[in-house]
Amino acid sequence: MKNSVIAALVTVVALGGLGFYMLLTTPQQSPQTTTVTTQMQTATISQTTQTARRISLTLYLNDYGYNASKGGPRITVYVGDVVSIRLIGNGSGPIVHDFTLDEGSPSPYSVKSERLRKGQEQVIEFVANREGVYTYYCSVKGFAGPSHRERGQEGTIEILPRT
């Protein structure tokens, strides 16, 4: 009985430590993630498969860019692909960011994440069912000054027809 309580406590402490460790290491992971995303995009471009696929990528929501301090990676997929994006809030202080792909892009999509603070995460998924080249962006705008998009927080998503 006593042993199981101790075991449970040890587990909690270990998990807490892990969370703290991940929090500390998160900023250092950012450049690595960018590289992985780029490699995946290259692979995507050279691939002409007929089968719809699931494309998974990670974006850090920085001030004021995606995986960068400005702009974001060009995401290339094919019509019908399921795009799964893991969003990780990485703004400074109380600054929140989101991922938006909607009529304001402009685009025929209606994709919008929660506004995430540093350390908060959300996985968003959508089917890339309309081809074209669109802009994804952060829809956050403070009470004063330029919006995040005006500060450069936007990137391009290209949805290619299947061959």
Ligand SMILES: [Cu+2]
């Ligand atoms: Cu933002």
